[in-house]
Amino acid sequence: MTDIKIKITDREGVLHEIDAPTDMNMNLMEVVRSYELAPEGTIGICGGMAMCASCQCYVISDHDLPEKSDDEEAMLSEAFNVRENSRLGCQLHINEDMDGLEVELAPEEL
Amino acid sequence: MIKTDILIIGAGPTGLFAVFEAGLLQLKCHLIDALPQAGGQCSEIYPKKPIYDIPGFPEVLAGDLVDNLMEQIKPFQPGFTLGERAETIKKLGDGTFVVTTNKGTEHNAPVVAIAGGLGSFEPRKPLLQNLADYEDKGVAYMIKDPEIYRDKKVVLAGGGDSALDWSIFLADVASEVTLVHRRNEFRGALDSVEKVQQLKNEGKINLVTPGEIVGLKGEGKLESVTIRKTSNAAEDIHLKVDEFIPLFGLSPKLGPIADWDLEIEKNAIKVDTFDYQTNIPGVYAIGDVNTYPGKLKLILCGFHEATLMCQSAYQRIFPDKKYVMKYTTVGGISGFDGSKKEAPKAVVKAID
Numbered sequence: 001m002t003d004i005k006i007k008i009t010d011r012e013g014v015l016h017e018i019d020a021p022t023d024m025n026m027n028l029m030e031v032v033r034s035y036e037l038a039p040e041g042t043i044g045i046c047g048g049m050a051m052c053a054s055c056q057c058y059v060i061s062d063h064d065l066p067e068k069s070d071d072e073e074a075m076l077s078e079a080f081n082v083r084e085n086s087r088l089g090c091q092l093h094i095n096e097d098m099d100g101l102e103v104e105l106a107p108e109e110l
Numbered sequence: 111m112i113k114t115d116i117l118i119i120g121a122g123p124t125g126l127f128a129v130f131e132a133g134l135l136q137l138k139c140h141l142i143d144a145l146p147q148a149g150g151q152c153s154e155i156y157p158k159k160p161i162y163d164i165p166g167f168p169e170v171l172a173g174d175l176v177d178n179l180m181e182q183i184k185p186f187q188p189g190f191t192l193g194e195r196a197e198t199i200k201k202l203g204d205g206t207f208v209v210t211t212n213k214g215t216e217h218n219a220p221v222v223a224i225a226g227g228l229g230s231f232e233p234r235k236p237l238l239q240n241l242a243d244y245e246d247k248g249v250a251y252m253i254k255d256p257e258i259y260r261d262k263k264v265v266l267a268g269g270g271d272s273a274l275d276w277s278i279f280l281a282d283v284a285s286e287v288t289l290v291h292r293r294n295e296f297r298g299a300l301d302s303v304e305k306v307q308q309l310k311n312e313g314k315i316n317l318v319t320p321g322e323i324v325g326l327k328g329e330g331k332l333e334s335v336t337i338r339k340t341s342n343a344a345e346d347i348h349l350k351v352d353e354f355i356p357l358f359g360l361s362p363k364l365g366p367i368a369d370w371d372l373e374i375e376k377n378a379i380k381v382d383t384f385d386y387q388t389n390i391p392g393v394y395a396i397g398d399v400n401t402y403p404g405k406l407k408l409i410l411c412g413f414h415e416a417t418l419m420c421q422s423a424y425q426r427i428f429p430d431k432k433y434v435m436k437y438t439t440v441g442g443i444s445g446f447d448g449s450k451k452e453a454p455k456a457v458v459k460a461i462d
Contacts, residue, residue, distance in 0.1 A: 040376035045362060109234060
């Protein structure tokens with residue numbers, strides 16, 4: 001089992017340095033949920049289909065992440081609080097290349 | 111006043127299947143849902159996506175699962191109040207409940223089963239400071255009566271099917287239609303995208319992409335919007351409009367149920383796993399809307415919860431009646447519509 005380190009700033013501004021497994025077929029949204037860094041019901045609402053933007057996050061480190069798919073691109077174009085570095089956590093599949101990744105969760109849409 | 115045995119709030123897969131299980135016990139159901147159609151998330155968010163963990167279905171599209179459930183419960187003649195959101199609950203002297211919707215429709219039942227999923231679907235509202243000031247004064251999130259846009263200057267925002275389809279429709283009704291979307295690509299049926307392209311070429315739709323509405327102005331009612339095309343605010347477009355229709359899809363909110371004095375934990379309703387009853391006797395919560403130790407938000411778990419809930423509801427409605435669970439293979443299905451389904455008899459003919 002191999003874990004990578006990820007730094008996640010939650011919606012309250014608190015920084016969490018966590019271990020994320022690369023061998024559990026998890027995405028970043030699921031990692032956030034497994035550590036309960038955002039209240040249940042406020043993140044991953046569509047379950048990871050890129051059909052809501054509840055897992056939107058801002059990528060702070062300069063990791064070379066996979067390109068956005070059309071679905072992710074389309075969803076982000078309708079989301080709010082979107083920035084240049086916005087990604088949907090559910091579309092970021094945890095792998096070794098993400099070691100040291102730093103992200104900040106976007107505010108909850110109210 | 112609509113009267114029924116089990117009033118189900120939420121017409122997603124769990125709520126629909128509860129109708130079947132209740133029907134086997136000869137209990138009638140009525141469902142309320144904020145969406146205009148049954149099926150909940152399955153119909154609204156991902157009708158064309160496959161599900162692989164419905165027992166007995168190696169693969170089923172969410173929309174097909176809903177169609178199948180509707181077919182399965184048809185003999186039990188469920189009633190529907192669609193397009194209305196359950197707003198308040200009141201307990202009467204006789205122990206039954208009255209649930210009233212946002213449109214004032216009243217429902218009376220001895221048992222209420224909340225199968226509300228993640229809550230009712232509400233329009234996603236763009237983050238504009240004074241947006242609320244113009245609601246119903248030029249800003250609407252849904253088009254109820256297209257006629258009110260006749261000969262008006264209308265601006266729509268969004269990049270999905272509803273933004274495209276309404277732009278097409280209103281092109282013939284409004285005096286001016288502007289569609290603003292943050293990027294050049296649209297996510298909608300190809301037909302709709304092509305039609306908007308054609309109307310744009312004909313000058314019937316004014317398309318602004320990439321662009322975003324960043325400001326609203328007007329005294330007492332909406333008079334103009336500010337459209338930002340680039341990061342340079344000096345290049346903003348100030349467009350005179352009568353109506354602004356943001357169409358950014360729907361997102362679920364627990365909504366008024368949160369104020370029903372139910373025990374809530376992690377945006378879900380706490381239940382006893384014996385029968386999925388809440389802290390209010392006679393009010394149950396099943397499916398994604400509930401929580402308990404070990405909870406999994408799966409459709410198949412919702413089916414199980416619905417089944418046990420119905421047994422408890424039966425005992426509650428008929429405390430003195432004895433009841434033994436019967437297999438459908440043995441007992442068949444007797445619909446309220448007089449229909450009867452049963453297994454064919456196995457003995458056909460004697461052998462000499």
